Amino acid sequence: MLLHQGIERCLGAPSKQPHNCSPHSTRHTNKAAPVPQCANMTAHKSSMVALHTPLLACPTPPAFRPERGRHVRHRAMASTSSAECAAESEEQGSHEVPITLVSGFGGAGKSSLLRQALSSSNANGDAGVGALVLGPQGISRLQHDQSTVSTPLPSKQSDQLDSHGEGTDDATESSGSCSSSSQGVGQSIYQLTQRFAAAESHCRSFIVECPGTSVPLPHAIEFQDELEQSEDWASVPRLDTLVTVVDAQTFLPKIHASEYLADLGLTEDELDDRTVADVLIEQVEYADVLVINKVDTVSGAQARQLELILRKLNRSAEIVQAVHGQVPARLLLETKRFSLAELEQAPGWLAELNAFFETGGRPQHQHNSEHEGATEEADHHISSFVYYAQRPFHPQRLMDQALSMEWQGVLRSKGFFWLATRHDIMGAWQTAGTAWQGEPNALWEAARPREERTGGTSTLQPWHEQWGDRCQQIAWIGVDMDEQQLRAMLDSCLLDDSEMAGGPEAWAQMEDPLPSWFEESDLIQIPSS
Known part of the structure; x- marks a missing residue:
C-alpha cells in the first residue's frame, strides 16, 4: 500500500490560488474562505474561518481534499477509471462517449x-x-x-x-x-x-x-x-x-x-x-x-x-x-x-516520498533497465532526493538561510514540514520554479488525543518516541542541483540541541517572520540569478 495514498487531497493540490505574500511582492488577499466539513472530520479552531486553506483535523495521510477556490471535494465514487465507467454505462444500456x-x-x-x-x-x-x-x-x-x-x-x-x-x-x-x-x-x-x-x-x-x-x-x-x-x-x-x-x-x-x-x-x-x-x-x-x-x-x-x-x-x-x-x-x-x-499517484515528488519510506530511507535496488535510466539521468544532470529530519525548522533561520537564498537548479520540491512555532500543525511545502509556498495542511497525528488518532500514519514511517510523526519530508527534483548544498542549507535551519531542549513552550516564543497561516497564505519568491 502506498504510504501517501490520497495525500494530494490533504495538500489541496494543485493549488489554484496561492495568494502571494513575499518579501519581494506585497500582493496578498484577505478574502475569507469557508471551512469545509466532512464526515468524521471537524475543522480545527473552526471560529477562525478566515483561513485561505482551512486547517483540518484529519489523519496522515487523509482521504480528504480541502476545497481550493472552485475545486470540488472528491467523494467516493463507484467508477473512477475509464474501464470501470465503460462497464457501468453498458449495464445502464447507455451510449458511452470517451x-x-x-x-x-x-x-x-x-x-x-x-x-x-x-x-x-x-x-x-x-x-x-x-x-x-x-x-x-x-x-x-x-x-x-x-x-x-x-x-x-x-x-x-x-x-x-x-x-x-x-x-x-x-x-x-x-x-x-x-x-x-x-x-x-x-x-x-x-x-x-x-x-x-x-x-x-x-x-x-x-x-x-x-x-x-x-x-x-x-x-x-x-x-x-x-x-x-x-x-x-x-x-x-x-x-x-x-x-x-x-x-x-x-x-x-x-x-x-x-x-x-x-x-x-x-x-x-x-x-x-x-x-x-x-x-x-x-x-x-x-x-x-x-x-x-x-x-x-x-x-x-x-x-x-x-x-x-x-x-x-x-x-x-x-x-x-x-x-x-x-x-x-x-x-x-x-x-x-x-x-x-x-x-x-502520478506526480514524481509523491513517488519519491513513497520510495523513501518503503526502503527506510535507503537507496533502492535497481534492475538493469532502471540502472540504465538512472545513469542517463545523471548524464543529463537530472537528480532527485528526499530531505528527512525529525527536528523542526526555526522559522527565522528558515527565512534567512533558506527562503532568502537562491536554489540552483531546483525545478520542483514538495512535501510536508514541521515549524517550531507551529508545533502541532503539519505544513504543506511546495515550490515550482522560484516560488515557495507554505500552508497549513492538517494536525500531525501525534497532536491528536490518543483516543482520536486514526492510525493514518504508515507503519513504515518512523514514529519518534517524543515527537511522533512530526518531521520534515520534502522531495526535491531538479537539473544541476547541488544536493549536498541544499541538505546543508536545510540542516542549518533545524533547531540545535539546546533549542530542542527548550521544548514547544520555548519554541512558541521564537521569532517567526513567515506569514500567519490564520490570516494569509504564504507564497515567497526565492531569489533567482
Whole structure:
C-alpha cells in the first residue's frame, strides 16, 4: 500500500490560488474562505474561518481534499477509471462517449494537436471524432473541414473560463446550470459533451482543448463529481485520456522565470496569484499522455533531457515527441488510460516520498533497465532526493538561510514540514520554479488525543518516541542541483540541541517572520540569478 495514498487531497493540490505574500511582492488577499466539513472530520479552531486553506483535523495521510477556490471535494465514487465507467454505462444500456482533455500553456500547440487529430481521423474515413475548444467567449466546435462554429456564453460562465488559452478558436457554449458562478471547467466539459453527444449521435468520442492556464486534476475531479450526480444515462461522457502538450523550447526557461499570471494578464479571476511555473508543472504532473511538441526547435540532446525531466515529474504518463502536434490518434483517443486513483499517484515528488519510506530511507535496488535510466539521468544532470529530519525548522533561520537564498537548479520540491512555532500543525511545502509556498495542511497525528488518532500514519514511517510523526519530508527534483548544498542549507535551519531542549513552550516564543497561516497564505519568491 502506498504510504501517501490520497495525500494530494490533504495538500489541496494543485493549488489554484496561492495568494502571494513575499518579501519581494506585497500582493496578498484577505478574502475569507469557508471551512469545509466532512464526515468524521471537524475543522480545527473552526471560529477562525478566515483561513485561505482551512486547517483540518484529519489523519496522515487523509482521504480528504480541502476545497481550493472552485475545486470540488472528491467523494467516493463507484467508477473512477475509464474501464470501470465503460462497464457501468453498458449495464445502464447507455451510449458511452470517451472524452480526451488536452491541456497546455498558451503557445504549446494544443490547437495544432486538435487539428491534426481531426485530420488524421478524416484521412482514415472516420467522422466519429468531435473536437471542442473551450475559451473565454464560448465553445468552438471544430468541424472536419477545419472550420469552427462558435456559440457565446452567458457572462458568469465566460468569467469561469477566461483563462486566456492560445488566443484562437476559444469559445464555449452554456448548458443549464453551466451558467452558475460556481460552475467549474470540469463540470462544464461534462455537461457540454453530454449535450453534443446527444445531438450528434455519429460522434463516437470527443477531444476537448482546455484553457491555457487550467490544470487537469481539478477538471477530472469536477468531471467525475458531475458524472456521479448525473441522472441522464442516455449519453454518458467518460474521461478517457488526459493529454498535456509541452513546448520543447520554452518549458524550462518558463519554469525558471519568475513570472506571475497576473503580470501577463492571464489570471482566471482576482484571486489567481499563481506563477507560470505553477501551471506548467501541475499540467505535467497530472497527465496520462505528455506530448513534447516542437522538438524540431531544439537539439536531440535537449529533447531527450526534457523527456527525462518530465519522467521525473510524472512517473506514469506515456511521453511522445512531436512536431506541429502530429501524434498518432491511438495515443490520444479511446485509450482508456484515465484513472483518478492512478492520476493522483502520478506526480514524481509523491513517488519519491513513497520510495523513501518503503526502503527506510535507503537507496533502492535497481534492475538493469532502471540502472540504465538512472545513469542517463545523471548524464543529463537530472537528480532527485528526499530531505528527512525529525527536528523542526526555526522559522527565522528558515527565512534567512533558506527562503532568502537562491536554489540552483531546483525545478520542483514538495512535501510536508514541521515549524517550531507551529508545533502541532503539519505544513504543506511546495515550490515550482522560484516560488515557495507554505500552508497549513492538517494536525500531525501525534497532536491528536490518543483516543482520536486514526492510525493514518504508515507503519513504515518512523514514529519518534517524543515527537511522533512530526518531521520534515520534502522531495526535491531538479537539473544541476547541488544536493549536498541544499541538505546543508536545510540542516542549518533545524533547531540545535539546546533549542530542542527548550521544548514547544520555548519554541512558541521564537521569532517567526513567515506569514500567519490564520490570516494569509504564504507564497515567497526565492531569489533567482
